[in-house]
Amino acid sequence: MMNIDEIMKILPHRYPFLLVDGVIEITENKIIAYKNVSINEPHFQGHFPDYPIMPGVLIIEGLAQTAGLLLMKDLKENSIPLFLGIDKARFKREVRPGDKLIYEIEVIQEKMGMFKLKANAKVENKTVTSAELMVGIKKG
Known part of the structure; x- marks a missing residue:
């Protein structure tokens, strides 16, 4: 388990x-993380204000950040995860305020410091987004 303080020691990202x-x-090769989706998030002001839906690109970004946590958990500070690519992205269901978004990442392949990962996002155990991600680590 890891809380927000530990996450912020690993990832360079900050609010929002x-x-x-x-x-x-x-x-070693798998991580399950989560995001509590809140109506207070700034993207909901403009992404269909009368029927707020979390943008798919932000779901993918959350998956990529989760991949970064997995890959950087044992690295020294000043390393930065770099999102290198995405394949086979599919969006199957909406993610709405009040949902608990579960991110599941598993390493498929590692080659020369670049990682290919299987990524799934779920709400209430139903897949909302799936993709294959490529992530590298820039060492500081």
Whole structure:
């Protein structure tokens, strides 16, 4: 488990762009984290104000940040996770204020310091977004 203070020691992101609130489980090659989606988030002011939906690009960013947590958990400070690519992205359901968004990331492959990861986001155990991500680590 990891709380927000520990997350902020690893990731360089800050409000309003830190999209991971906590980590439920973390192993060498897998992480499960979450975000509590709140109506107070600034994107809901303009992303369909009468029917607020979390933008898909922010769900992908939350998955990428979770991948960064997994890959950087044992690295020294000043390292930065770099989002290098995305394949097979699919958006299956809406994410709305009040939802608890669960991020699941698993390493598929590592080659020359670049990682390919299987990424899924769920709400109430139903997949809302899936993708394959590529992430690298810039060491400081």
